[in-house]
Amino acid sequence: VVKEKNRMGECPVWEERENALIYVDINSQKVCRWSPLTNEVQSVSLDARVGSVALRQCGGYVIALGTRFAFLDWDTQAVTTILELEQDKPNNRFNDGKVDPKGRFFAGTMAEETSPGVRARRQGALYTLFPDHSVIKQLDLVDISNGLDWSLDHRTFFHIDSLAYAVHAFSYDVHTGKIACPKLLYHLEREERMPDGMCIDAEGKLWVACIDGGRVIRVDPETGKRIQTVRLPTPRITSCCFGGKDYSEMYVTSAYDGLDETTLAKEPHAGEIFKITGLGVKGIPQNFYAA
Secondary structure, eight states: OBOSOOSBEEEEEEEGGGTEEEEEETTTTEEEEEOTTTOOEEEEEOSSOEEEEEEBTTSSEEEEETTEEEEEETTTTEEEEEEEOOTTOTTEEEEEEEEOTTSOEEEEEEEOOSBTTBOOSSOEEEEEEOTTSOEEEEEEEESBEEEEEEOTTSOEEEEEEGGGTEEEEEEEOTTTOOEEEEEEEEEOOGGGOEEEEEEEBTTSOEEEEEETTTEEEEEETTTTEEEEEEEOSSSBEEEEEEESTTSOEEEEEEBOTTOOHHHHHHOTTTTOBEEEOOOSOOBOOOOOBOO
C-alpha cells in the first residue's frame, strides 16, 4: 500500500484520529504518516535515528530517538527532548517502543553495528517513561530490545530480544508498570530467522514480524505454539500492527537496508509497506501516552 521505500521501516501505529498509519524509517531519521484516503506520505526529518513512535493523549507523538525520549509536534515539526539516557554509550540508540495500558511509554535500546554483522553484545536495556517524565530501567544486558505488547488482561508483558531469537513473557503489574519473572514463550524456527516487531490481536494471540524470514507468524501465548504463517513478498519484514476502521487490516513494514545490490535487484518490494486483509481476526486500538 505504501510504495515509497523505507531504508528501515519500523514501528507502525494506526492513528484513528487521523485515519492514518504512523511509522518510522530508522535509518533515514524520519517519522512518517501515510493516509490511505489520499495515498500521501508526509514525513518529519529528525537529527538522529528514531527507533519508535507512539500516540500522545494531548496530540502529537512521543518518540524514542538516538538515546533520548522526546515529543514531536506534527504540525510545527518541533521536537522537545524529555530526557537523555545512556550518554556513556555513544554507540547505542533506541529501538522499538509502545505505550502500555496505563499510558506509560516502554522503549528499549541496542548497540549499533560497528561493521556489517558486528556489534557489542548485551549493551541494550528496556526503559519505561512514566507520564510524569520519570524513567525506570526494566531490563539490562539486552542485545536488541525489540517487539513488545501486553496481554488483553494486562497481566503479562511480551518482549523480544532479537538476538535471543525468542519471545519472552513477563509478569506485569499494571498498577506500578513493573515487569518480572521472564519465561521463554516461543523460540523461532530456523526458517523464521530473527524476530523483530510484534503486536497482539483481539483474541490475545501474538503476531511476530520475522526479519530476513519474509513473514509474520501468529503465536498462541497459552500453548507457546505457532498457529499461522503469512508470507510476504520481500525478506526484511520488520514490524506489524492492526488498523483500518475496524482494526481488521494488518499493516506490515519492511526494509531494504541490509540487502546487497544483487539481492535488491531481485526484491522490487523491499522497503515497502503492506496491508494484509482477510485474516479473520481484528486488532485492538493503540494506547496513548498519558501526558
